[in-house]
Amino acid sequence: MSEALWTSAEAVAATGGDTSCDWTATGVSIDTRTLQPGDLFVALKAARDGHDFVQQALDKGAAAALVSRVPEGVDSSAPLLLVNDVQAGLEALGKASRARTRAQVVAVTGSVGKTSTKEMLRATLDAHGSVHAAEKSYNNHWGVPLTLARMPRDADFAVIEIGMNHPGEIAPLARMARPHVALITTVAPAHLAAFENIEGIAHEKASIFDGLEPYGTAIFNGDLPVSPILRAKAEEGRRWSVSFGERACNQYRLYRVTVRDACTVAIGRAGTEPRLFKVMAPGRHFAVNALGVLAVADALGLDPAVTVMGLGQWHPGAGRGQREKIMLDPVDARISVELIDDAYNANPASLAASLEVLAAAQPRHDVGRVARGRRIAYLGDMKELGSGEVELHRAVAGNPALQRIDLVHCIGPLMQHLWRELPADKRGHWTETSDKMAERVARDLDAGDVVLAKGSLSMGVGRVVDAIRKLRQATPDLDG
Structure with a gap:
C-alpha cells in the first residue's frame, strides 16, 4: 500500500x-x-x-x-x-504540505524554458536524492497548490514551476511555495497582450523573488536588456543574488557552446571554477538554462561532479524539443525523417531558439526522392503578443537561422504575414489550420529530411506532429 x-x-x-x-x-x-x-x-x-x-x-x-x-x-x-x-481548500493543503516538508524547494519561472528547466532540475537533483515535481506544466493558480499538496512526506527536493498570464499572478504563488532558491530563465515578448511592454513582464517575473525564504538565493539571466530590473529585485532584502549567461558580468558564465546533432556540450565557469557539462539535446538555449541549473545546485550545497552527471541524463519531453526518428521503411533505417517536436508553445524567443536547432541539424542525403535531405519547418501562430503581433511574425523572416533552412510551411492568419515575407525559394505552403496542413505532410516530406514543428498550443500544431508520426512503418518481427 x-x-x-x-x-x-x-x-x-x-x-x-x-x-x-x-x-x-x-x-x-x-x-x-x-x-x-x-x-x-x-x-x-x-x-x-x-x-x-x-x-x-x-x-x-x-x-x-x-x-x-x-x-x-x-x-x-x-x-x-x-x-x-474548494480553490481555497486546495491552497490550504498546499501551504500545509509546504510547512511540514523538510525538502529544499526550488521555484522556476521565465518567458521561455521554465518547463524544460524544471525537468533539467528534476534530472539533476535526482542524482542527489528524491525529487518531487509536477509531471505537467502545473504552474498556475491551481497547479502550484496542487503540486505542493501532492508532495511526498519524504521528498528531499521539490521543484515548483510558476507561470503567469496577467500582472500580479506570480508573487502569491511564490509566497505559497516559499522556495529556498528561485530561478528566472529569461524574459521575452510573451503575454504582451496583458502588459504594456517587456519591462512590465520583467517586473512580474522578478516578483518570484518575493517568495524566497530568508537568505534564499535569487538566480536570474544576466544577458537580457531587462536584467537590471531582475538584479535590482534579486538584491532586495536578505537574499543572495546570482546571475548566469554568456556576458562577462555574470557569476556563472558560458565560454563556449558546441551544438551537435543530438547533444550540446558547454564550457563555462562558476565564480572562478571551470565547468564542463553536456545536455542530451541540441540548442544553445539549453546550455544557458543548464548553467542556471548548475547555479541552483551550488546554492543548495550539492556536489558539482554528481550534479553534472545528473544533468547529462536530461532529455527534452514531448512537444518541447524532443527529437525522434520516424522510420519510413520497415527494414532500412536510413529511410527515415527526423522530427523535432516543439509544438507545445511558441513566442519569438523560443521560436528563434528552435530555428537555431533546426539550422544546426544534419539532414541525410541520397536516401529519398529528393537527392538532398532538407531542413523543413512547420510554424503556427504565436499568440498573446499584443498590438505588435503582426510585426513580430514578419520579423521572423530576418532570423539568420533561416539561411540554412530549406522550406518554411506556415499555419494561421498571423503566420501568413511571415509566409509573405519569405524568399520564394523558402516559401512552403500556408494553411489556415493545422488540420489542413496535416493533410499535406505525406506529400511534403521525404526520407532524409529534418522537420521542426512549432506553434502556440491553441494552434494545434501537435496534429501536424501526429501526421508525421503516422508515416512511421512498423518494424517487422525478423525473429519470427
Whole structure:
C-alpha cells in the first residue's frame, strides 16, 4: 500500500473543513480520467464543475472528495471534506504540505524554458536524492497548490514551476511555495497582450523573488536588456543574488557552446571554477538554462561532479524539443525523417531558439526522392503578443537561422504575414489550420529530411506532429 499523504484529521486541520468519517488519501487528483484509487478528489470549478464528477471519483476508488457542497446524487455519509471554497481548500493543503516538508524547494519561472528547466532540475537533483515535481506544466493558480499538496512526506527536493498570464499572478504563488532558491530563465515578448511592454513582464517575473525564504538565493539571466530590473529585485532584502549567461558580468558564465546533432556540450565557469557539462539535446538555449541549473545546485550545497552527471541524463519531453526518428521503411533505417517536436508553445524567443536547432541539424542525403535531405519547418501562430503581433511574425523572416533552412510551411492568419515575407525559394505552403496542413505532410516530406514543428498550443500544431508520426512503418518481427 502506498504511504499516506493525507489523513482526514490532517486535511481537516489544514483546511478548516468538516468530514463525516475517517479516511486516508495516498494522492491528490483534480481529474477523474487520471484519478488513482486512494486519491483525494478535488472538485474544482473550471470548464466544468468538479462537483458533477464526485460520485464518479468515489466509484473509481477515491479516498474522499474535497467539496463546497454535497453534490446531487451523493450520499451525505460519503467521505467528503466540506469546505467553504474548494480553490481555497486546495491552497490550504498546499501551504500545509509546504510547512511540514523538510525538502529544499526550488521555484522556476521565465518567458521561455521554465518547463524544460524544471525537468533539467528534476534530472539533476535526482542524482542527489528524491525529487518531487509536477509531471505537467502545473504552474498556475491551481497547479502550484496542487503540486505542493501532492508532495511526498519524504521528498528531499521539490521543484515548483510558476507561470503567469496577467500582472500580479506570480508573487502569491511564490509566497505559497516559499522556495529556498528561485530561478528566472529569461524574459521575452510573451503575454504582451496583458502588459504594456517587456519591462512590465520583467517586473512580474522578478516578483518570484518575493517568495524566497530568508537568505534564499535569487538566480536570474544576466544577458537580457531587462536584467537590471531582475538584479535590482534579486538584491532586495536578505537574499543572495546570482546571475548566469554568456556576458562577462555574470557569476556563472558560458565560454563556449558546441551544438551537435543530438547533444550540446558547454564550457563555462562558476565564480572562478571551470565547468564542463553536456545536455542530451541540441540548442544553445539549453546550455544557458543548464548553467542556471548548475547555479541552483551550488546554492543548495550539492556536489558539482554528481550534479553534472545528473544533468547529462536530461532529455527534452514531448512537444518541447524532443527529437525522434520516424522510420519510413520497415527494414532500412536510413529511410527515415527526423522530427523535432516543439509544438507545445511558441513566442519569438523560443521560436528563434528552435530555428537555431533546426539550422544546426544534419539532414541525410541520397536516401529519398529528393537527392538532398532538407531542413523543413512547420510554424503556427504565436499568440498573446499584443498590438505588435503582426510585426513580430514578419520579423521572423530576418532570423539568420533561416539561411540554412530549406522550406518554411506556415499555419494561421498571423503566420501568413511571415509566409509573405519569405524568399520564394523558402516559401512552403500556408494553411489556415493545422488540420489542413496535416493533410499535406505525406506529400511534403521525404526520407532524409529534418522537420521542426512549432506553434502556440491553441494552434494545434501537435496534429501536424501526429501526421508525421503516422508515416512511421512498423518494424517487422525478423525473429519470427
